[in-house]
Amino acid sequence: MLSSVAEEVRLAIHSDISGSEVLYSLLSAPWLQSLLKIYECLQKFRRLPPSPYLPYASGLSDEILSNIRAVPAPSPEARQLYSLLKSPHLQALLSAHDMVAQTDYEPVLPPLPEDLPEDEEAMRIVCLVKNKQPLGATIKRDEETGEIFIARVIHGGLADRSGLLHPGDLLVEVNGNPVEGLDPEQVIQILVQSQGTILFKVIPNTPQSTKTQQPLYVRAMADYCPLQDPAIPCPDAGMVFSRGDLLEIVDQTDIHWWQARKLPNASACAGLIPSTSLLKSKQRETWWSQPFQHEHPTLRLSSLLLLLLLFPAGFRRSFRLWRRMTHRKRRQSCYSCSPNTSALSSPYEEVVSYQRRPDDPHRLIILVGPSGVGVNELRKRLIKLNPHTFQGAVPHTTRPARDGEGTGKEYNFVTKELFDYMVCNHRFLEYGEYKGHLYGTSIDAVKDVIDSGRMCVIDTEPHSILSVRNKKFKPYVIFIKPPSSERLRQTRRDARIITSCVVNRPFKDVDFEEMEDAARFMEGKYGQYFDRVIVNEELQDACMKLFNTIQLAQEGPHWIPAAWLSTED
Ligand SMILES: Nc1ncnc2c1ncn2[C@@H]1O[C@H](COP(=O)(O)OP(=O)(O)OP(=O)(O)O)[C@@H](O)[C@H]1O
Numbered sequence: 001m002l003s004s005v006a007e008e009v010r011l012a013i014h015s016d017i018s019g020s021e022v023l024y025s026l027l028s029a030p031w032l033q034s035l036l037k038i039y040e041c042l043q044k045f046r047r048l049p050p051s052p053y054l055p056y057a058s059g060l061s062d063e064i065l066s067n068i069r070a071v072p073a074p075s076p077e078a079r080q081l082y083s084l085l086k087s088p089h090l091q092a093l094l095s096a097h098d099m100v101a102q103t104d105y106e107p108v109l110p111p112l113p114e115d116l117p118e119d120e121e122a123m124r125i126v127c128l129v130k131n132k133q134p135l136g137a138t139i140k141r142d143e144e145t146g147e148i149f150i151a152r153v154i155h156g157g158l159a160d161r162s163g164l165l166h167p168g169d170l171l172v173e174v175n176g177n178p179v180e181g182l183d184p185e186q187v188i189q190i191l192v193q194s195q196g197t198i199l200f201k202v203i204p205n206t207p208q209s210t211k212t213q214q215p216l217y218v219r220a221m222a223d224y225c226p227l228q229d230p231a232i233p234c235p236d237a238g239m240v241f242s243r244g245d246l247l248e249i250v251d252q253t254d255i256h257w258w259q260a261r262k263l264p265n266a267s268a269c270a271g272l273i274p275s276t277s278l279l280k281s282k283q284r285e286t287w288w289s290q291p292f293q294h295e296h297p298t299l300r301l302s303s304l305l306l307l308l309l310l311f312p313a314g315f316r317r318s319f320r321l322w323r324r325m326t327h328r329k330r331r332q333s334c335y336s337c338s339p340n341t342s343a344l345s346s347p348y349e350e351v352v353s354y355q356r357r358p359d360d361p362h363r364l365i366i367l368v369g370p371s372g373v374g375v376n377e378l379r380k381r382l383i384k385l386n387p388h389t390f391q392g393a394v395p396h397t398t399r400p401a402r403d404g405e406g407t408g409k410e411y412n413f414v415t416k417e418l419f420d421y422m423v424c425n426h427r428f429l430e431y432g433e434y435k436g437h438l439y440g441t442s443i444d445a446v447k448d449v450i451d452s453g454r455m456c457v458i459d460t461e462p463h464s465i466l467s468v469r470n471k472k473f474k475p476y477v478i479f480i481k482p483p484s485s486e487r488l489r490q491t492r493r494d495a496r497i498i499t500s501c502v503v504n505r506p507f508k509d510v511d512f513e514e515m516e517d518a519a520r521f522m523e524g525k526y527g528q529y530f531d532r533v534i535v536n537e538e539l540q541d542a543c544m545k546l547f548n549t550i551q552l553a554q555e556g557p558h559w560i561p562a563a564w565l566s567t568e569d
Helices: 002-014 019-028 030-047 057-070 076-086 088-101 158-162 184-193 276-289 301-310 327-333 375-385 416-424 443-451 462-468 485-491 509-529 539-555
Strands: 124-129 137-141 148-153 170-174 197-203 216-220 246-251 257-262 271-274 348-355 365-368 428-434 437-442 455-459 476-481 532-535 557-561
Touching: 002 019, 019 030, 057 076, 057 088, 076 088, 124 158, 137 184, 148 158, 170 184, 216 557, 246 348, 271 276, 365 375, 365 462, 365 539, 375 455, 375 539, 416 428, 416 437, 428 443, 428 462, 437 443, 443 455, 443 462, 455 539, 462 509, 476 509, 476 539, 485 509, 532 539
Parallel strands: 365 455, 365 476, 476 532
Antiparallel strands: 124 197, 137 148, 148 170, 170 197, 216 246, 216 348, 246 257, 257 271, 348 557, 428 437
């Protein structure tokens, strides 16, 4: 049929007719219609492989034939059926059908000899075609017997897909080389050097009850690089991950080395990652042996101190009013009420998929980013775009109200005593002092906005995220990132920055450098909490991206910590 298509197209090319006519006649041709019908049937059977209705069709046919023979004067239909069923072609077809239905096509093996010794072990010969891909299995030596076993089979790898090698199988030969007495490294050498087909002789492990493990979904809260880990059993089988990556843990059989895949590419071959307890102990070792490096993989403590002390514009100056203070002064008076972020807390956080229902409260939207990157500008624009939907949390202050200001609008004006009381009762997300007055964003102010049915959009220092990272607020954190150095300088050519000394001056090179350093530091230290990163290059674009991201945060499915959906408090 396909050759006749080619023929028709060839004829059409040489004749003087328009392309649409050719296409029309081609599409309405009866043979094409039949071809499509066949295709659809095949597709249907691909989805639902047919199963035999009856495994003995020949027997049924014989029964019908003898019944018809027994009838003294059969009807014309019965006579026609008789001749159909009697035809050799149909009988051969029914017999073939029965053989397939009874799966009676395997060679019948002779029975095992009765005098087989009891300790005889079955040997399995496994042939794998390597094709430059890793084998997807690791081996280990039994220290007592010196025997070499398959230690683990990597999910989705070559050995796993073959279904022929299993953990615990005893290796006898590889490509005709007996492995008895060899070191695992020597066996690996044989495997590495073998290309194409590899022949294994193994004594299969006694089948154990294979309990299918439910996959566990986690967010990595730390970075891991197998090539820098001398303890990993097979560096090539290791999986590199960074804080914030979503992982599907598919195998936890080994207490030290788990198998995981990185989402969203869950069809890929799994890789080895350290278990929670192993990674924790690795972190503890690093913590003690390299005290100045644990905070951030690329920033040493000395450079971090430099960053904090020398770069006043590096961290957020929010809450907008006390941004004019020097950074050093602010650091003495700015407090976050977040729980302690221990670098040794769990390296994996279990997550579950969550889809907000229309009557659930909105998720809290948190914007973070280095000072001057445009967090406040974007937040203001967003609220202006739709003030009925988006709202900030009204801050508290001990400053007296000015003419025209009313409590609950620009600020919640409170006494120093009340402010201190709220501080003692951990009611603030963050707070600070500016020109002798205290300012703070309270957790209740955030809750008020959410309870009113609007979307609360706040900006904070990244360490404050932890104080609202709970099931009540289910925060969605957006990191506003500066673009490349070149684009940063181009886009901010006419922009003004507010510093401690000067209100509204043009950006300088040092402002950009501080912003970039602070952005790197924030991503390195808090990246695991960021749900989305938006690069603020063109303001209008960034604003639209922010708008769309927030819509998606409220409506789309997302991975959130499992604890946020648990019924326990
Ligand atoms: N994409 C952009 N292109 C040009 N100018 C921008 C862009 N984003 C922000 N700006 C300008 O940069 C300046 C600083 O922005 P903004 O006040 O929002 O910084 P911020 O991140 O809130 O920092 P801080 O907390 O220190 O105030 C503002 O004048 C703002 O209009």
